[in-house]
Amino acid sequence: YVWNISFNDNHHLNNLTDQELNSFVSPKLTLYGHTSTVTCICVSTELDLVVSGSLDGTCNIYTVEHGIYVRTLRPMGDPIVNLQLSNERHILIQTEKDDTHLFLYTINGGLIRTKKLEYKIVDMLLSDQHIILAVNHMSLPQPTNNSVVARIVIKHMFEMKTMQTIRLRTQINCLYFTKDFSHLLVGVKDGKLIVLTAEKKSLSKHVAKNNQM
Template identity: 35%
Template sequence: AVDLDAVADETERKALEGIISNFGQTPCQLLKEPHPPRLSAEDAARRLARLDTYSPNLFQNLDQLKAFFVEGISDGVPLVLAVVPHRQAHSFMTQGSPDLLVTVSANGLLGTHNWLPYDRNISNYFTFSKDPTVSNAKTQRLLSGPWPLGRGVSGRALAVAPDGKLLFSGGHWDGSLRVTSLPRGKLLSQLSRHIDIVTCLALDLCGLYLISGSRDTTCMVWQVLQQGGLSAGLAPKPVQVLYGHEAEVTCVAISTELDMAVSGSKDGTVIIHTIRRGQFVASLQPLGGAVPGPVAHLALGPEGQIVVQSLAQERPGAQMSYFLHLYSVNGRLLASQKLEEQTTALALTDAFVLLGTAQCNLHILHLHSLLPAVPSMSMKVPIHSVAVTKERSHILVGLEDGKLIVVGAGQPSEVRSGQFARRLWRSTRRISQVSSGETEYNPPEAK
């Protein structure tokens, strides 16, 4: 730093002014005290753990899993979808405003519930407020049907926009793809481009593109229209029509960032296409035996990993066995495991694979090895849907009997009456807890 006022020589002063004008100068001292020392990783983790406004990451506390249940959403009817959209908009003026939790039952019953993941001041780490319309026959909202004979709503043919504004549905008798507004439950549009029933849907993480698979062996990529930064519907014509399968398409996945559209079919093949040009990239044939069977589920990881759950016969005429495969973004087989149970739901996080089974178990596996991360959790009832909340704090499990199971982790502090309302609710808006949602799920052993 140079003090120009202290320079008596005029020529030297002008030279210094020129240097400063062209090259700048070191500023005067800003701080009189030393910088605080950097926290160690342990101290930083300990400080984050003390924060009251964040739920603990379930996958960092896998040794402390607990399950709670919520009843009365769709009694006796399978819960095929339960999801919290991950990009919901909230006003910064409203403190502690709840998220939307969307549920759909096999009979098409639509529920839009309130969900708060805050944990430190309540015993179950979350607050759930049930949609009152699901319990009243006069106010219930049903997805428009009718559905094919003998088939209800399938969770694989449903997708919720990341902002929670729209629900996309397939599986309709006329082969249409329909868009329903949330939470009103009003049908907005109906698109008929497939020539047979739409069997599966998937949205990318950004909510920009939707992919649909059909019995007609084709897949279509649709652009999701935006209005004011919110999802407003689908473009009337698909962006791409993808071919290559010789049998019914059973499951699909899509990633806009990686320009990947992946589809699995009943003949046991998995095909990868690009989204922007619709070009064929690769065809995979997951094997676990001599005779390949249908591809039941698939999902895309953050780095393009492809997780495939398929069936195969170890020899002609033998009973079908269940297999789980992991492929790289280039289609190279990385890991493969034989499953002892029939998978009915599959979800993927950054480093874990979640499986729900018809044998009533929830499995959490390491993504890179497909080996169990923790012992399986028994739900005592067949599982129909699995989803992870956006904070990675809870797993939402839909059961065949209509219950919603919420799996969390951690050791909550003692609850003090009224503390939750004082700390999190600064506005006049309130949310009531469902008593059953506070009950730990310990069902009796199945007979």
């Protein structure tokens, strides 16, 4: 579904009852096309695109405004577990079955690059020049304070070559970029938020860990 959210006054969502919330949020469009469970969705109002991935191995592209079907991407038939859509009109798809694969497409359906990975991806982000991957290692029987149990892998978007690896002593839950791509937020399993700062468009060269909160 594509939903409309409309505000006529200064109501705050967290103060609304279920009945009041239903008056603000209403379904606008229903999108069809997958034959199995939808696992991931990305929306860009700037590009007027909705991109969805499914266990059926397909990635469908629609318009946001009118829900018009655009095209279907079929990387290799394996279940799609994650995808990212960049403002530069690229789609990054992660499939996972026996192996983990990444596929980089243009929104026009052109396949730019594919890569098989030797590790499982927890989360991923796509910026204008980089792919950011979160990877957790297998839990150690007796971890120490210096044990590396996770890493953030920074890859060149088009070549998919590793440019930098940031090692962490706690496992990762999720990644998030701030709006201007100046900070990478890393949610970790010990309840902290790690903030990585970077010079814009030079993420791999200027990474420094800020205070953990």
